[in-house]
Amino acid sequence: MAKEIKSQESIPASKVQRAARFMRTGVKVGKNYIRHYARNTVKPGSGKDQLHEENARDIYDSLSELKGSALKIAQMMSMDKNMLPAAYSERFQMAQYSAPPLSYPLVVRTFNKDLGKSPDNLFDTFTKNAVNAASIGQVHQATKDGKKMAVKVQYPGVAQSVSSDLKMVKPFAVNILGLNDVDVNHYMDEVETMLLAETDYELELKRSKEISEATSHIPNLRFPKYYKDFSSRNILTMDWLEGAHLDVFLKTNPSQEIRNKIGQAMWTFYDYQIHHMKAVHADPHPGNFILNEEGKLGVIDFGAVKDIPDDFYNKYFVLLDSSLLEDDDKLMKVFINLKFIYEEDTQKDIDEIFNILKTMVELLGRPFRVDQFDFGNDDYFKEIYEFGEESSKAKALKFSKKPRGARDGLYLNRTYFGLYSILNQLKANISTKSFWHENKFDL
Amino acid sequence: MKNFIQKIKKNYRDHFNMTNKPPRSISAFMQDMGEDEEAFKKYYKSFSDLDKEIWKDIAVSTITRVKAEDVYIDYAVREKMLSFLYTLVEEMKPYRAFVNYQFKHKKNGRIGITPKFLDDFKTEFMSFSHEIVNEGLDTTEIINRPFISEKYADALWVEVLFLISFWIRDNSANGESTDAAIEKTSNFAFDLLGQTPLDSAFDLVKFLFQRK
Numbered sequence: 074m075a076k077e078i079k080s081q082e083s084i085p086a087s088k089v090q091r092a093a094r095f096m097r098t099g100v101k102v103g104k105n106y107i108r109h110y111a112r113n114t115v116k117p118g119s120g121k122d123q124l125h126e127e128n129a130r131d132i133y134d135s136l137s138e139l140k141g142s143a144l145k146i147a148q149m150m151s152m153d154k155n156m157l158p159a160a161y162s163e164r165f166q167m168a169q170y171s172a173p174p175l176s177y178p179l180v181v182r183t184f185n186k187d188l189g190k191s192p193d194n195l196f197d198t199f200t201k202n203a204v205n206a207a208s209i210g211q212v213h214q215a216t217k218d219g220k221k222m223a224v225k226v227q228y229p230g231v232a233q234s235v236s237s238d239l240k241m242v243k244p245f246a247v248n249i250l251g252l253n254d255v256d257v258n259h260y261m262d263e264v265e266t267m268l269l270a271e272t273d274y275e276l277e278l279k280r281s282k283e284i285s286e287a288t289s290h291i292p293n294l295r296f297p298k299y300y301k302d303f304s305s306r307n308i309l310t311m312d313w314l315e316g317a318h319l320d321v322f323l324k325t326n327p328s329q330e331i332r333n334k335i336g337q338a339m340w341t342f343y344d345y346q347i348h349h350m351k352a353v354h355a356d357p358h359p360g361n362f363i364l365n366e367e368g369k370l371g372v373i374d375f376g377a378v379k380d381i382p383d384d385f386y387n388k389y390f391v392l393l394d395s396s397l398l399e400d401d402d403k404l405m406k407v408f409i410n411l412k413f414i415y416e417e418d419t420q421k422d423i424d425e426i427f428n429i430l431k432t433m434v435e436l437l438g439r440p441f442r443v444d445q446f447d448f449g450n451d452d453y454f455k456e457i458y459e460f461g462e463e464s465s466k467a468k469a470l471k472f473s474k475k476p477r478g479a480r481d482g483l484y485l486n487r488t489y490f491g492l493y494s495i496l497n498q499l500k501a502n503i504s505t506k507s508f509w510h511e512n513k514f515d516l
Numbered sequence: 517m518k519n520f521i522q523k524i525k526k527n528y529r530d531h532f533n534m535t536n537k538p539p540r541s542i543s544a545f546m547q548d549m550g551e552d553e554e555a556f557k558k559y560y561k562s563f564s565d566l567d568k569e570i571w572k573d574i575a576v577s578t579i580t581r582v583k584a585e586d587v588y589i590d591y592a593v594r595e596k597m598l599s600f601l602y603t604l605v606e607e608m609k610p611y612r613a614f615v616n617y618q619f620k621h622k623k624n625g626r627i628g629i630t631p632k633f634l635d636d637f638k639t640e641f642m643s644f645s646h647e648i649v650n651e652g653l654d655t656t657e658i659i660n661r662p663f664i665s666e667k668y669a670d671a672l673w674v675e676v677l678f679l680i681s682f683w684i685r686d687n688s689a690n691g692e693s694t695d696a697a698i699e700k701t702s703n704f705a706f707d708l709l710g711q712t713p714l715d716s717a718f719d720l721v722k723f724l725f726q727r728k
Binding site (some may be wrong): 175176177178179181182183186193201218228229230 | 585586587590591594595598599602653690692693694695698699702703
């Protein structure tokens with residue numbers, strides 16, 4: 074029996090074992106730092122990049138042995154280029170496609186428990202091995218009445234392990250990645266809520282219906298049809314979309330025209346959700362999209378949904394108003410409103426944070442201030458990464474005892490980082506017309 | 517006759533499910549059924565005999581069910597074992613109180629030591645276990661190692677014992693933790709039985725040693 078995806082030697086079972094796994098990472102990363110400092114004494118200036126690279130590899134190796142939520146967290150952190158040095162995030166992005174498979178008997182058991190029938194009874198054909206790994210489950214291919222379907226099956230106990238996994242990741246994130254405690258807490262709550270929602274496939278089914286109906290008018294966008302009768306809390310059945318994930322798709326050298334078409338669909342899809350629907354679905358990581366040579370964008374994951382409260386929307390997206398960049402007083406007011414800056418901060422901190430934020434607003438808002446934007450322009454992304462590295466060193470942010478920015482902001486930042494990063498990989502040159510203009514803001 | 521035995525077993529199980537303990541005495545138990553002790557003694561000497569047979573039934577019906585599945589012949593031995601364990605959990609479900617009681621009151625508390633009431637269950641399982649180990653050796657999914665190979669089937673028995681104790685203590689929704697435990701212990705067991713780095717290490721050491 075050839076196994077396509079080879080099972081891991083062992084999957085850490087109990088919380089203790091998993092904690093041990095994290096500790097091992099801690100020790101290894103410590104070792105890398107020692108190596109780094111040793112190297113630096115011998116040969117000053119050997120870049121921190123190499124250190125990041127080594128740490129990222131160790132952290133990734135440890136995380137990839139954990140299934141479920143820890144893997145998901147790695148993915149999410151990988152999205153947030155803001156939070157992680159570039160080397161970490163590149164490594165983490167690999168986590169998006171690899172997780173060890175569930176055994177077929179367990180798949181059968183899940184079907185029997187949830188739907189009362191084995192997959193062989195429900196479908197005409199059903200692949201025994203997973204054709205794809207999703208972060209909290211795996212995908213099988215099935216056919217029914219001549220129709221090809223994708224069936225997602227969830228790992229058992231994922232929902233229960235979310236909270237305990239997060240508790241383990243927290244000190245790890247604080248100590249090893251050098252993030253500040255307050256930010257991490259802030260972030261973790263948000264992540265936990267979302268992860269729990271993601272483990273509920275019934276909810277996902279409902280949302281997929283809502284969102285695909287609401288955005289069906291956007292050209293070049295397609296959604297799979299979901300099958301309620303073949304779905305449950307742990308099983309989700311949908312149409313099989315032909316096409317490939319981003320990395321594979323790009324290897325086929327699609328023409329600029331096709332890449333623009335897909336990029337445009339992606340931009341409009343997110344823009345419409347954020348600025349018109351005020352709810353954003355499906356965190357934009359490459360695993361959630363299926364692209365094809367006709368230039369159609371398939372969206373296959375509706376796990377994460379974030380409602381954007383109106384008052385937050387207004388406070389936050391007023392930042393896209395370009396007149397703000399010429400009026401520091403007004404801009405300061407917006408930052409204070411958003412709790413990015415507190416009035417009781419020291420003047421030194423205020424200055425430092427203000428400058429960082431202003432740069433961020435200018436950088437991230439840039440596509441909005443023009444009609445057409447070339448996301449293939451690597452200089453722009455270099456600027457973003459450099460800014461990310463720079464701001465992660467800022468003392469006022471790093472040692473801040475207060476959370477900076479509302480939780481909702483963290484989530485939206487991630488969405489935009491993810492979106493921009495995919496558009497960059499696509500090298501899409503697109504119209505960045507935005508539904509933002511529909512909204513009214515008071516300054 | 518068969519019906520009568522079935523009735524005894526069912527009433528016995530129901531008694532556990534309602535009271536979480538065995539009947540006070542054979543006569544009291546039979547009286548509730550409207551029968552006398554003699555009728556019971558015709559088939560079993562004691563409750564322990566009955567216990568053993570119920571366990572044996574569980575093993576037999578589990579193995580029958582597993583083998584009846586269409587996919588069974590296509591399974592790798594790892595999957596055959598997994599399928600056995602998932603089905604076992606299903607088969608034990610109606611006997612939850614019975615199993616609980618037996619495991620909590622067994623004389624030998626240590627994992628790996630087979631309690632008396634599992635004697636016949638073990639015999640049934642071992643023949644299944646030997647069957648899949650041999651098949652695994654044929655397909656090389658399991659590696660033949662001198663002296664150790666004979667113990668493979670016993671190792672799988674220890675896994676079964678462990679998982680029954682795990683299942684008893686599992687309070688997770690839908691027994692999801694047990695599912696995860698089954699998956700993980702089986703992967704671990706079969707990874708050990710298959711080719712491991714230790715085999716090549718041993719081979720290397722042997723080679724170096726012989727060249728001296």
